[in-house]
Amino acid sequence: MRLHSLSLQVTSTLQPTLSPRLQRAVRLLQMSSLDFAQAVRDALDNNPFLEADETAPVADLPLVAAAPDAEAPDDAAAPPADGSSWGAEPIARSRMVDGDGVFDTLAAPSSLADYLTGQLNLLNLPERDWALAAAVIESLDDDGYLRAPLADIGTLVPLDPPADSDELAIALCRVQSLEPGVAARDVVECLRLQLPLIEPPPRRALAARILRDCVQCLAHHDVAAVARRLDATLAQAEEACVALRRLDPRPGWRHGTPQTQYVTPDVLVHKVRGQWTAVLNEAVVPRVRLNRGYAELFRRHRNAEHAELGAHLQEARWTVRNVEQRFSTILAVAQAILKRQHRFLAYGAMAMKPLALREIAQEVGVHESTVSRVTNNKFMATPCGVFELKYFFSRGLATASGGECSPTAIRGLMQELIAAEAPAQPLSDVEIARQLSVQGLQVARRTVTKYRQQLKIASAERRRH
Numbered sequence: 001m002r003l004h005s006l007s008l009q010v011t012s013t014l015q016p017t018l019s020p021r022l023q024r025a026v027r028l029l030q031m032s033s034l035d036f037a038q039a040v041r042d043a044l045d046n047n048p049f050l051e052a053d054e055t056a057p058v059a060d061l062p063l064v065a066a067a068p069d070a071e072a073p074d075d076a077a078a079p080p081a082d083g084s085s086w087g088a089e090p091i092a093r094s095r096m097v098d099g100d101g102v103f104d105t106l107a108a109p110s111s112l113a114d115y116l117t118g119q120l121n122l123l124n125l126p127e128r129d130w131a132l133a134a135a136v137i138e139s140l141d142d143d144g145y146l147r148a149p150l151a152d153i154g155t156l157v158p159l160d161p162p163a164d165s166d167e168l169a170i171a172l173c174r175v176q177s178l179e180p181g182v183a184a185r186d187v188v189e190c191l192r193l194q195l196p197l198i199e200p201p202p203r204r205a206l207a208a209r210i211l212r213d214c215v216q217c218l219a220h221h222d223v224a225a226v227a228r229r230l231d232a233t234l235a236q237a238e239e240a241c242v243a244l245r246r247l248d249p250r251p252g253w254r255h256g257t258p259q260t261q262y263v264t265p266d267v268l269v270h271k272v273r274g275q276w277t278a279v280l281n282e283a284v285v286p287r288v289r290l291n292r293g294y295a296e297l298f299r300r301h302r303n304a305e306h307a308e309l310g311a312h313l314q315e316a317r318w319t320v321r322n323v324e325q326r327f328s329t330i331l332a333v334a335q336a337i338l339k340r341q342h343r344f345l346a347y348g349a350m351a352m353k354p355l356a357l358r359e360i361a362q363e364v365g366v367h368e369s370t371v372s373r374v375t376n377n378k379f380m381a382t383p384c385g386v387f388e389l390k391y392f393f394s395r396g397l398a399t400a401s402g403g404e405c406s407p408t409a410i411r412g413l414m415q416e417l418i419a420a421e422a423p424a425q426p427l428s429d430v431e432i433a434r435q436l437s438v439q440g441l442q443v444a445r446r447t448v449t450k451y452r453q454q455l456k457i458a459s460a461e462r463r464r465h
Contacts, residue, residue: 008089019195021318029326029370032377033266033284040323042284048309049298052292053289112144112182113137115255119178127144131157132171136183144174144182144252145190180251188250194247198240205242206232221461245462247290265381266327267334269345278334278380285327290316308461329366333374333391336363341392349412354396355403399440408440411451418457426463 004458028036044050116137120130130255135157139148154163163171175183192211198204209230210218217225217239227237248254267278295316298309337360343351358376361368375389396404417435421427427435429448436443443451457463 006114014061016218016430025322025325026373028322029329030373030376036326037284038351040288040319043098043315043319044261044288047312047316047319049291049294049313050288050319051173051291053287057394110255112252112255114183116140116175116178120175122342123174124173125292128163129167129171129174131159132163132167133174136168136171136175140182140252142252143250144164144180145183146183146185167430180254181246182251190249191247192249194251197247198243203236203240203243204325206230206236207244210237210240210244263379263386265379265386266330267378267380269380269382270333276338277344278331278338280327280331286323288320288323290320329364329370330374330378332364333360333371336360337389337392339363344392345384348384349415352392352406352408352412353393354406355393355394357393388460394432400443401440405441408445410436411455413441414441414448418452418463421463426460428460 003011025337028039029040044052049453068279117134120133120137123130125133126404132154135153136146139146139156150168151165152170157163170464172183181190184190184193188211192208195204195208195211198207210226214226214229217223217229218348221241223234223237224242226232227234227365232236232240263279264284266284269276269278271277295313298306298313302310337355339354340359341357343353357368357371361371364371372390375393378389379386380389391408394406394408397407399405413436414432417427417432427453429445432452433443433448452459
């Protein structure tokens with residue numbers, strides 16, 4: 001028999017943890033300015049020791065306490081040279097037109113479903129048929145395709161008796177007959193619905209035969225195989241294939257209005273005495289201060305029964321410090337970015353330099369994770385446009401000369417090459433990679449394809465005119 005001995009050991013380890021208040025500060029730092037302003041408004045509503053201070057100037061905000069060497073220029077808070085103020089006046093104060101709000105004069109956005117329903121309402125349909133067709137319309141995705149099974153759509157409409165397969169098929173055909181030819185189940189059916197757009201009729205008939213018998217040849221750009229299999233001339237097959245490629249594989253995009261995301265810049269950039277300067281946008285900085293009268297009254301009459309008010313006072317002081325620290329950090333990070341990427345504002349995307357979070361963190365005197373949170377959902381308004389702060393960060397790609405180049409600069413150069421190409425002979429991704437190589441930039445073909453897709457530029461075949 002073996003005896004097993006039991007023993008207890010106590011070891012101590014050091015593990016860093018974040019206090020609840022520090023965790024909250026991290027969450028607030030990562031918020032967008034709109035979300036942060038809402039959090040401050042909630043604190044104003046719930047904390048009696050906080051009050052709004054609309055007279056406080058933004059220029060009074062201190063710089064980051066951990067970076068005493070990161071000082072703002074003397075004229076950092078100066079307004080633009082033309083006397084205007086970028087975003088200082090909220091849009092809610094915009095002038096009225098004929099007694100109505102400015103937004104009342106804007107056209108309401110129209111979705112793909114609205115566009116199709118408008119056409120459906122022009123048809124003299126029984127209520128049952130209209131309901132089934134409307135259910136098909138509501139089941140379309142943003143591309144205009146019907147991804148859901150037709151049988152499942154029938155269950156969405158409470159009809160008595162329930163819709164059968166023939167009624168659903170008729171409803172689908174009715175929606176497919178509407179302009180611009182949507183409700184297809186696949187790409188081939190989508191192109192087939194758009195065949196009436198091809199002229200003249202002989203070319204349309206040949207295109208229909210290609211979709212029926214030679215789809216793979218069309219996908220592989222094998223025009224000779226199409227001509228051979230359909231007993232057509234090479235010129236006829238080429239014309240029909242080109243006509244098919246000009247059809248829209250995502251017809252829903254033409255009529256569905258994309259949702260526009262509006263942002264309010266946190267930092268404004270303009271030139272002061274020939275130097276690029278970053279200042280905070282006054283429209284996004286909450287004006288909040290400690291109510292000195294309430295704080296002094298509480299200090300005089302404080303006792304054990306006022307523990308809850310003591311917590312409110314401590315929270316109020318922390319909120320005021322957090323507002324100052326947040327926006328001073330954003331301004332310091334923006335100034336450090338501007339110091340390194342000022343050539344981008346003067347010369348465009350091709351002048352963008354590789355930049356790492358570590359470089360900005362070392363200059364500002366904070367941790368890299370803090371810079372990452374500051375650059376998330378924070379925007380900078382420049383004469384070149386509005387950019388998220390993290391847009392200015394990228395890893396460096398080696399060049400033939402031994403230096404480094406930013407991917408943003410490569411994308412800018414690609415845009416220039418494509419803009420200068422001949423319409424009849426557009427540059428393929430392989431040719432773009434070769435021309436970049438001639439200029440000392442070793443970029444793989446798949447990387448060129450990825451950058452082209454990021455720029456939302458079509459392939460060479462679709463750019464050919």
